Amino acid sequence: MGNLELIVEKHSERIHHGIEVLPSLRHGLPEGLGNKRWTAELILATYEMALTGDLPKNGLEYRTGNSGGGFDVLGWKNNGFARIDQESVDLSIPLNKREDGKKITIPLPIYGGGMSFGSISLNFMLARARAAKRLDTFMSTGEGGYPDEIVPYRDHVITQVATGMFGVREETIQYAPIVEFKYAQGAKPGLGGHLLADKVTSEVAKMRESSMFTSLYSPFPFHSVYSVEDHKKHVDWIKTVNPRALVSVKVSTPTDVDMVAIGSYYAGANIIHIDGGYGGTGAAPEIAKKNIAMPIEYAIPKVHDYLVSEGVRDDVVLIASGGIRTADDIAKAIALGADGCVVATAEAVAVGCTHCGNCERGRGCQVGITTTDPELSRFIDPEWGETRIVNLFTAWSKRLRSILAGFGLESVRDLRGRRDLLVRYK
Amino acid sequence: MVLDPETVKPSKYERFRIETKPTPHVYQIPNKFDVSARKVRLAAMLVREAFQFKLNKEVVLSRPCIYGVFGGRFGGFKPLKHKCVGCMRCVQEYPHIMTVKHSDSYKRLGDSFWTPEAVFTIWNEASTGKIPVKGMGYKGAFGGEGFDGIWTDMSEIVRPTRDGVYGREYISTSVDVGRKPTSVDFSKIDRSSPTITIPVPIIFDKLPAGSGDVRAAVGIAAEKLGTFYVSRQRTPFDFGPASLIPVGDEESIQELVERPSAIVEYDAEKSDLFEKLAGALPSSIVIARVPLREDAGMVACKLTRQGVHGLHLYGDYHGQDYSKEPKHISASLKEVHQQLVKEGLRDQVTIIASGGITLAEHVPKAIICGADLVGIDTTILVALQSEFRGETRDRANCQMKPRKIDPEWGAQRLVNLFGVWHDQLIEILSAMGMRDVRRLRGDIGRSMMDAELREQSFKGIAWAT
Numbered sequence: 049m050g051n052l053e054l055i056v057e058k059h060s061e062r063i064h065h066g067i068e069v070l071p072s073l074r075h076g077l078p079e080g081l082g083n084k085r086w087t088a089e090l091i092l093a094t095y096e097m098a099l100t101g102d103l104p105k106n107g108l109e110y111r112t113g114n115s116g117g118g119f120d121v122l123g124w125k126n127n128g129f130a131r132i133d134q135e136s137v138d139l140s141i142p143l144n145k146r147e148d149g150k151k152i153t154i155p156l157p158i159y160g161g162g163m164s165f166g167s168i169s170l171n172f173m174l175a176r177a178r179a180a181k182r183l184d185t186f187m188s189t190g191e192g193g194y195p196d197e198i199v200p201y202r203d204h205v206i207t208q209v210a211t212g213m214f215g216v217r218e219e220t221i222q223y224a225p226i227v228e229f230k231y232a233q234g235a236k237p238g239l240g241g242h243l244l245a246d247k248v249t250s251e252v253a254k255m256r257e258s259s260m261f262t263s264l265y266s267p268f269p270f271h272s273v274y275s276v277e278d279h280k281k282h283v284d285w286i287k288t289v290n291p292r293a294l295v296s297v298k299v300s301t302p303t304d305v306d307m308v309a310i311g312s313y314y315a316g317a318n319i320i321h322i323d324g325g326y327g328g329t330g331a332a333p334e335i336a337k338k339n340i341a342m343p344i345e346y347a348i349p350k351v352h353d354y355l356v357s358e359g360v361r362d363d364v365v366l367i368a369s370g371g372i373r374t375a376d377d378i379a380k381a382i383a384l385g386a387d388g389c390v391v392a393t394a395e396a397v398a399v400g401c402t403h404c405g406n407c408e409r410g411r412g413c414q415v416g417i418t419t420t421d422p423e424l425s426r427f428i429d430p431e432w433g434e435t436r437i438v439n440l441f442t443a444w445s446k447r448l449r450s451i452l453a454g455f456g457l458e459s460v461r462d463l464r465g466r467r468d469l470l471v472r473y474k
Numbered sequence: 475m476v477l478d479p480e481t482v483k484p485s486k487y488e489r490f491r492i493e494t495k496p497t498p499h500v501y502q503i504p505n506k507f508d509v510s511a512r513k514v515r516l517a518a519m520l521v522r523e524a525f526q527f528k529l530n531k532e533v534v535l536s537r538p539c540i541y542g543v544f545g546g547r548f549g550g551f552k553p554l555k556h557k558c559v560g561c562m563r564c565v566q567e568y569p570h571i572m573t574v575k576h577s578d579s580y581k582r583l584g585d586s587f588w589t590p591e592a593v594f595t596i597w598n599e600a601s602t603g604k605i606p607v608k609g610m611g612y613k614g615a616f617g618g619e620g621f622d623g624i625w626t627d628m629s630e631i632v633r634p635t636r637d638g639v640y641g642r643e644y645i646s647t648s649v650d651v652g653r654k655p656t657s658v659d660f661s662k663i664d665r666s667s668p669t670i671t672i673p674v675p676i677i678f679d680k681l682p683a684g685s686g687d688v689r690a691a692v693g694i695a696a697e698k699l700g701t702f703y704v705s706r707q708r709t710p711f712d713f714g715p716a717s718l719i720p721v722g723d724e725e726s727i728q729e730l731v732e733r734p735s736a737i738v739e740y741d742a743e744k745s746d747l748f749e750k751l752a753g754a755l756p757s758s759i760v761i762a763r764v765p766l767r768e769d770a771g772m773v774a775c776k777l778t779r780q781g782v783h784g785l786h787l788y789g790d791y792h793g794q795d796y797s798k799e800p801k802h803i804s805a806s807l808k809e810v811h812q813q814l815v816k817e818g819l820r821d822q823v824t825i826i827a828s829g830g831i832t833l834a835e836h837v838p839k840a841i842i843c844g845a846d847l848v849g850i851d852t853t854i855l856v857a858l859q860s861e862f863r864g865e866t867r868d869r870a871n872c873q874m875k876p877r878k879i880d881p882e883w884g885a886q887r888l889v890n891l892f893g894v895w896h897d898q899l900i901e902i903l904s905a906m907g908m909r910d911v912r913r914l915r916g917d918i919g920r921s922m923m924d925a926e927l928r929e930q931s932f933k934g935i936a937w938a939t
Contacts, residue, residue: 054527055536062538062567070569078565079575080507083613117616117924123938167609231630235611238628238905242607268904269631278631302628303922325625328611334595335605335898337612339835340905341628346927371611384931393611402562407609414540414563418609424540471938 052423060427063415067400071096071108084115085326086393086403090373097443098398098436110447111376118326118345119377121473124451134453139445139460141388143226144294144318145363152225152294154185156445157378157388157460160395161369162208162230162298163418164192165215166243166252166264167330167407168396169425172417175433176395177201182438188228188390190330191241191266193255194220206296209286211240212266214256221289228296228321229282231269234370235328237300237341240268242331244408249420276311283316294318296367301325301347306354313355313364321390322347324370329392329418331408344370345384352385352465375447385465398440399433489644490673492699492893494603497886501859501877503597504579507558509543511550515571538567585865585873587792592832593856596891599834600857603890605897617924620793620802620830621839627920629907645903646910647896649675649847651702651737651824652759653783667783668757670736672847674896675911676837678703678888679828679849680721682791683872688858691884693717698885699892702737704786704849713881721763722747727754739763739786742773748782759783761826766795766806771813774823778814784824785810787845790867791852793830803829804843811844811916820844820916832856834898844916857891858884 049057070078071092082088093110097103104110112120143152160176167190174197180187181204188206189198193215198205207224209216211231221227232238243252243264253260273279283295296319297312299305309320324344325337348368355361368381369390378389397403400415412419416427448460457463520534527533537544543557543564544550550564555577564572576590583590591614595606617623652669678692678701689707693714696703704719719737722730724745730738731754738755740747742762751760761784762777764770774785787810789795789803797806807827814820827840828849840848852866855874864873903911906920914920 051530051532054530054533058523058527058533058536059538059567063563066566066569070566075569078562078569079573080560081562081565081574084615085611085613115614115616116618117928120616122932122935125936232628238630238907239901244607274631299630300628302630303920308630326612326616329609331607331609332611333605333607333898333901335835335901336905337608338614339624339839340626340902342625342922342927343616346922346931349931396610400566401610402566403610403613404559404561405608405610405613406559406561408607411540414561415566467932467935470935472932472935473938 056423056426060429063400063427064432067095068099071099071104071106073106073108081402083403085113085371086373086397087114091397091403094394094397094440095400098440101439101442103443103447111374113373115326118343118371119373119380122345122380123471123473124454125469125471126454129454130456132453132456132458134446134449137449137452137458137460139448141365141461143365145365146318149294149318150225150292154388156183156185156441156448157382158441158444159185159206159388159390160187161329161390161392162188162190162206162210162228162233163329163392163396164190164208164241164243165195165255166192166247166420168418169413169416169420169428170195170197170251171425171428171430172396172399172433173198174430175399175428175437177205178430178434179395179437179441180204182434183441186226189215189220191215191230192243192252194223195255199223208298209282210266211268211270212256212264214258214264214266218289221286221293224290224293226294226296226319227286227290228298228319229270229279229286230298231273232300232323233298233328234300234323234325234341234344235330236332236336237302237325238268239333239336240266242266242408244331246409247412247420252420276315279312280315287316296321298323301341301344301370303342305342305347306350309351309355309366310358310360313360317364319365319367320351321367321369322351323390324368327370327372327393329396329407344368344372344381348381348384348386349467356465375444376451378444379448379451379463380470382460382463383466383470385467387461387464394440395437398436399428490647492674492889492896494890494893495886496602497883497890498601499597499859500879500883503594503859504583505555505558505577506580506594507555507560508573508575508577509553509555509558509564510573511553511568511571513551516550519568519571538564538572584862587830587867588832588852588856588862593862595833596853596856597859599894600887600891603893605894605901617928620804621833621836623924624804624839624842625922625924626838626842626902626906627922628905643909645900645908646912647675647899647903648673649824649912651761651784651826651847653781653824654822656822667752668736668759670759672702673700674892675841675847675899676892676895677701677719677826677847677849678854679788679851680704680706680869682851682855682866682869683860683874683876685876685878687879687881688855688876688884689713690881691858691879691888692854694881694885695888695892698889701892704739719761722751724750727751730755730758734758737761742777748777748780752781752783761786761824763788765789766803766810766829767797770795770806771810774810774814775817775819778817778819778823782823784826786826786828786849788827788849789829791829792867793832795829803827804839807840807843807845808918815916834895835902837895837899838902838911838914839921841911841914842917842921846912846915853891854888857887
């Protein structure tokens, strides 16, 4: 074994061991870890769930962060409900409620969000795809193309078509059970994707048909879409190339997000995916993340209520993302009106992300998640990553079942829009 | 028609851009993170790894940091703390040895208003001239008070958007300063008050504290940027005299007449000088400085009817107004703007807002609340690496101490700051699909308020008991 292999093996083992040991708090709560949204406890709790597949038993806070608003000031009513056996609770949700088209149901109300090849390593992408297959759910390619290595998992991979059209080819649309149009993303609404030069290696450039080590900024918006009618043409285009595919429309959360949602529905979308401002994994201007478009907690009720008032709520699936960190966030999002959620950051935390935000610079992520560096990428073994993600979602499923059983609800679908089960904290 | 190349004049059009360039800190800044190792455990670990990897030096000494924190001669025994970005990999790999925390000197930065994060942001913007970009989503508090409780709108499908950021489509950040007549009066056409267009909706307000070097840096920067700076100094500076906005009073009128400025301000609270200044300085734009408080709307309407060309509405350095029960300037600004709109006066005057404008995002948000442009104050001193020595809420009790600087260095830092804020303003405008910052003024409909959204979206959710 050469030195490089030895070095990779050494650090890989140390990192994996470290993220197993840290949640025990044997060495205390690391002071520099975390922030208001992803607190140190929440990060360690996620490590623990990814290790054990169960909820933390040492008192680590695994339900909320400390942001002082949104999901973090919502809780659950805790009296007057007849508890049922949590094993009997059904967490599955359908992803197509229209009469036509393929019926797809996922066994838990979660699938993986778009993180592109280039923004994340191929190994992490593979870990996500493998986990999606094992959980019988989905993960999205993001807008960086469709590496050949994930083709074996194509029944569980959503092809994203975004404004840069990076790597969008006829066959990648034909592979997909679901095609996702990304009109906008919550972390940089109205600005298009960023992949900074350092991460555009030869492989990434080849996949995106661009030049190496040149920053890639996706245009915004789709320059072929300036109306709902134009959007309908896009949907028709996908349906022509792949008539079996469901269509998801990912949008951000502007003031008129309810109008955008209804427009997407009438253009033929099966899934309306709203992405709030506080999430995101890729590089984004700090000013955009904090200040543009509303948080998902406020957008969900707005869209849900509007779809109800228009009489189409039961014909379309509403998926929420952008700052969904925990099983409790998912349940709260559903109680606010979503059918299910998309998560991405939590998957990264499951394999060692510290939410430090240095992903965009130089070699990228220090533990091999959001990097294209060939050495760092090897820290994530796809099989190890798959197990961690599956474990995390297994633990989350237990928490979701516990919440639902506590309210006497037999299905997660019965939780949708049940704001009466939530309470607010000051 | 065939054009004769000899007679075709080249276009004089130049797209506005701000020339930023790296201008490193001259005074050492605190390390954000404090990295330390338990030295005995570190030594023991090295011995253990030496055995494990059979004295293979390259493997044993390969360090758990990609930023070079342990790249010094003594490795983990003397970490290069300034290189730490808080990625925590060393703690993940060696939790029993390594500790990383925010340093005490970092945590002490600023005052109750200026957070350490905000100080670092301004330092980085002033030194690099680049927009702060990071990965992995937002990390701060949810919404909040004042400007933090406002989100700007975005548009899914309209132009110009991203294209504006890279200059393929032009987004104007120019604003006009001066009185705008509501109709043309041919009898006064030679005596109409002037207006001046400035390329960014930001000026330098009066310095909270200053030295000759700092004032010179501000003057040079204002001139380079095509903007203005407000100063009580009666003698124009040697640098950027054409960009000076003097603050006039009874005693200084003659001096102002001898050395006229394009814009002049006066303190409306202390004296009713408008008629005198406008009479003595017919080619100057006369702006009344008005403190934001309960009666600011009424005062603004009265002054506008009197004919002032502009209003400079200000709060304290922490962004609070001077009401008996102080509120954030975003709220007071909205009230004044809306009162002027209601009275049919708003379009006649320019409103400059200042006090607590400390981050790039505050510029569009103040404009949404009704300002035409903003003034910055303590931010100037932060960009120039002044020292915080306590709370700085107003000019009389300024606890920020300017350091000795090279004016050219300082000017470039301020140019960088404006460049970065300009680019971030373009980001906000482009996301909204707006071509012109003037369209943003008072457009509350293109913003979202935390308090309102919370009540709408969480309506019917009971309070926890």
